[in-house]
Amino acid sequence: MKKFLVNRRKFLRSFFYTLISLQVVYVFVRLLKIKKPQNTQSDFYEAGDISFFENGKMYPFGSAHFFLHRFEDGGFIAVSSKCTHLGCAVQLKADSQLLECPCHASVFNNKGEVLSPPASRPLDYYPVVFENGKVLVDIAHPVRRTKFETTQIKYT
Ligand code: FES
Incomplete structure (x- = not known):
């Protein structure tokens, strides 16, 4: 016991x-x-002065892996350069302002939407903010999406 x-x-x-x-x-x-850690200012990539970006043009930021497009109405969207098929880096075709993947030929428009498969969903996008006349891109937080929506465009 x-x-x-x-x-x-x-x-x-x-x-x-x-x-x-x-x-x-x-x-x-x-x-x-x-x-x-909270999203701090240091997480943002400073793309440049707002006034530098012309309406209707796409700008590549190769080292930061995104393209910044400014629409005709002045809005901005930052789309990832990582193809949503298998992850190759898409390239800007300057003459057409389209993004083409060199691996399996997917094509995306300036909003990141798929124009030609095999990719089946749009390119991820990055949140854009404006501060002191600059365009800042939150490259630490890509946003996965299934379709383009106008809320993804940011205005000053
Ligand atoms: S990785 Fe881009 S189309 Fe396959």
């Missing part, structure tokens, strides 16, 4: 310590999630 009590005591102590350990891990994980 005494041996049973000792084992039971050991079991309860182990159970108690395990429970406390799990709670400590849970609290630690919650704290890590809470301290997740």
Whole structure:
């Protein structure tokens, strides 16, 4: 009987310590999630002065992997250069202002919409903001989409 009590005591102590350990891990994980860094200004890529970008033109930013298009009405959209088929880098055809993938020939328009498969969804886009006369692109947070919507265009 005494041996049973000792084992039971050991079991309860182990159970108690395990429970406390799990709670400590849970609290630690919650704290890590809470301290997740917010979107700071340093996450944004400074594309340039708003006035630099002409209406109706597309501008490549190869090192940052996006194209910035300014529509005829002055709105901006930043589309990723990563093809949504298998991830090759699409290229701007200057004469047509279309984006073509060199790997399997998908073609996208200036909004990132698919004009020619095999890609089946539009290019991701990046949030655009304006500050102190500059166009800033949030290249850390690409937005996956299934279709183009006018809300994806940003105006000054
Ligand atoms: S990776 Fe672009 S069409 Fe296949």
